[in-house]
Amino acid sequence: MKETPACEQNRIKFFPIMMYAIVMGMSGITIMYQKAALLLHFPSVIGMVLMVVTTCIFMLISILYSIKCVKYAPIVKKEFSHPIRINFFAAVSISMLMLAIIYKEHYPNVSAFFWYPGTLLHFYLTMYTISFWINNNQELDHSNPAWFIPIVGNVLVPVAGVGFASQGILMYFFSVGIFFWIILFSIVLNRIIFHHQLASKFMPTLFILIAPPAVGFIAYFKMFGVIDTFAMILFNLALFFTLLIAFMYKNFLKIKFFISWWAFVFPLAAMSISAMLMYHQMQDITLYALSYTMITVTTIVIAIVIYQTLVHMQKGEICIQE
Numbered sequence: 556m557k558e559t560p561a562c563e564q565n566r567i568k569f570f571p572i573m574m575y576a577i578v579m580g581m582s583g584i585t586i587m588y589q590k591a592a593l594l595l596h597f598p599s600v601i602g603m604v605l606m607v608v609t610t611c612i613f614m615l616i617s618i619l620y621s622i623k624c625v626k627y628a629p630i631v632k633k634e635f636s637h638p639i640r641i642n643f644f645a646a647v648s649i650s651m652l653m654l655a656i657i658y659k660e661h662y663p664n665v666s667a668f669f670w671y672p673g674t675l676l677h678f679y680l681t682m683y684t685i686s687f688w689i690n691n692n693q694e695l696d697h698s699n700p701a702w703f704i705p706i707v708g709n710v711l712v713p714v715a716g717v718g719f720a721s722q723g724i725l726m727y728f729f730s731v732g733i734f735f736w737i738i739l740f741s742i743v744l745n746r747i748i749f750h751h752q753l754a755s756k757f758m759p760t761l762f763i764l765i766a767p768p769a770v771g772f773i774a775y776f777k778m779f780g781v782i783d784t785f786a787m788i789l790f791n792l793a794l795f796f797t798l799l800i801a802f803m804y805k806n807f808l809k810i811k812f813f814i815s816w817w818a819f820v821f822p823l824a825a826m827s828i829s830a831m832l833m834y835h836q837m838q839d840i841t842l843y844a845l846s847y848t849m850i851t852v853t854t855i856v857i858a859i860v861i862y863q864t865l866v867h868m869q870k871g872e873i874c875i876q877e
């Protein structure tokens with residue numbers, strides 16, 4: 556049945572900022588296949604096609620959310636002051652930073668086009684979010700791994716930033732991200748262990764635990780080009796959280812579909828890229844096997860998530876009032 560104009564309007568009204576998680580997921584798998592072409596001799600055409608698709612998705616989501624900002628400004632303002640949804644606004648800047656990474660190798664000018672505004676926007680959202688937390692009492696039940704997005708997301712800035720900014724500026728963002736990763740991880744772990752369990756729609760965000768050490772490792776290697784003790788610690792922590800999530804696989808088998816399922820993809824892709832970089836440096840057969848395993852798992856997971864997203868879009872279960 557064809558939707559009425561009123562129904563289409565409601566789709567825009569309830570278009571969630573969390574839709575940018577799709578861009579994050581698609582960007583992650585695009586970068587993963589780009590690195591697989593460079594380090595493991597995968598066909599480069601896969602990364603090129605995914606680059607175009609990811610950019611189109613980013614543009615589409617940005618246009619739709621911009622329409623929402625114009626037509627439903629009070630609703631957007633309310634979301635920007637919501638204790639949980641505020642964290643997902645940083646997915647916009649992170650999407651831009653990841654697009655900068657995607658284009659860095661072959662189209663540095665396009666990469667700069669995304670990196671500079673993405674970095675400035677993320678700087679603002681980091682400051683705004685922490686100020687919001689300070690000025691508004693937060694409930695422990697509001698804490699979840701999505702808190703990492705606006706603050707710990709700073710570690711993404713140096714990944715594409717080499718050549719665009721000085722080492723000092725890149726180290727600033729890296730330092731902020733790593734420091735708050737430790738702080739926020741302590742808070743989230745305390746909540747998960749000693750307080751109420753995460754709501755089912757936020758269970759996929761547990762995968763975000765993989766991302767900070769994995770991306771931190773990539774950023775550190777990009778800046779310094781060495782695998783030293785600190786780099787090994789970051790990589791092994793990312794591997795630990797990956798194995799922990801795998802060990803807990805039963806927790807995710809019966810979760811009802813939400814857009815938050817896209818939180819599965821980006822961290823897995825980050826771990827895949829980390830494994831490939833580590834293999835390229837160490838030439839260890841175990842890391843070679845880990846790289847292929849992570850690429851396979853990430854590809855299967857994103858195929859499932861894309862399929863479920865399309866099915867629920869067809870059913871009209873996306874962009875509805877919660």
